[in-house]
Amino acid sequence: MLDVKELRTNFKTLSSALNSRGVLESELAHLFTLDQKRRELLPKIEQRNNLRNQLSDEAALLKNEGKDLSEIIDKTKELNQQTKEFTKELEGVENSFKELMEGLPNIPHETVPVGEDEEDNVEIRRWGRPALFDFEPKPHWEIGENLDIFDFQRGAKVAGSRFLYYKCLGARLERALYNFMLDTHINEHGYQEIIPPYMVNSQAMFGTGQFPKFKEDVFQIQGADYTLIPTSEVPLTNYYANEILKEEELPVYLTALSPCFRSEAGSAGRDTRGIIRLHQFHKVEMVKFTAKETSYDELEKLTDNGEDILKKLGLPFRRIVLCTGDMGFSAAKTYDIEVWMPAQNTYREISSCSNCTDFQARRAKIRYRDTEGQVTYAHTLNGSGLAVGRTVAAILENYQNEDGTVTIPEILRPYMGGASIIA
Secondary structure, eight states: OHHHHHHOOOHHHHHHHHTTTTTOOHHHHHHHHHHHHHHHHHHHHHHHHHHHHHHHHHHHHHEEEEEEEHHHHHHHHHHHHHHHHHHHHHHHHHHHHHHHHHHHOOOTTTTTTSSSGGGGGGGEEEEEEOOOOOSSSOOHHHHHHHHTTHHHHHHHHHHHOOOEEEOOHHHHHHHHHHHHHHHHHHHSSSEEEEOSEEOOOOHHHHHHHHTTTGGGGEEOOOTTEEEEEEHHHHHHGGGGGTTEEGGGOOOEEEEEEEEOOOOTTTTSSOOOOOSSSEEEEEEEEEEEEEOOHHHHHHHHHHHHHHHHHHHHOOOOEEEOOTTTTTTTTOOOOEEEEEETTTTTTTEEEEEHHHHHTHHHHHHHTEEETTTTTTTEEEEEEEEEEEHHHHHHHHHHHBBBOOTTTOOOGGGGGGGGTTEEEEE
């Protein structure tokens, strides 16, 4: 959520920044008008409450003196009616203000390229050289089915489309990957491991920015205030909700493996084959809580941590910075890490690393007390480290052999019981 002080003092700057994210100036102007109206109504209500209290004191004196109270009673009734009308008007104004305010995305950082969609994203760098095959590389879903490590048919029978069973060394590869990712983040990158709840309440979803705007993207439990998490970013970021940390405790690094559940609303026809876009998948998440002065340095480190996993696996990738029109709702700046997929002859997103500045912290009330005793909002960051299923897909495609087998990356072999090949 944005700081209302920015709306009041830097309207033009804020309007220009949010316009690059699709927010119309008229929408922000309406919000500004509502804020002014709210500030006008509050003192009017307070003034009438004070007058009513004064009349009450006068009435007590007159009553003791046995004097007529009819004039005071009439004035009190008039004040009560005015207060009631102003309060009702204020309630409507505040509800409209709240709804508009909660629907505004974060302010993009000055280094974020302005653009409309993914075509305007900017590549920062590449690592690794895509392998040259002496044969036509197969897509990961074909490899997985041929090796009998994916079963899409039975997944669809039991749960529906975009579900599958991992089998045998396929299941072992998935497990090897997330254990390797967690071990690397904990032992080398300094994260604390967490096993979070896999269901959260509406306030937690509001805190990270999924609610109220993106309810169609998730699975909710009927008859209860529970939502299956779309990412462990939600429970991890809300770990410190409604708390005040000490500045010396920052930064805090948390990591977790969790299943993620997404309805994939609006993705009809996209990635219908394979394991790139499922309703249920595993992801290792990285979340940081930092002081406001260091959050952009921490974003670079966070993204490096995600890239380190791909480097150790020997998978070619590139880093891109998302433009204003392609960033997530809560982000002020986002890097995507995209892994090379030979069968598709392109790079595909495998991690998204974002600095959300104080946007989520305002919604979730995550604060810290600085060395001078001032309480301020923390900055929150999150990133995939990595999406496990997409890493499986990348390994199958990049490490496939002409005979249909798949070589297991050397660093994973201890996690695979010493196996070096999937045959």
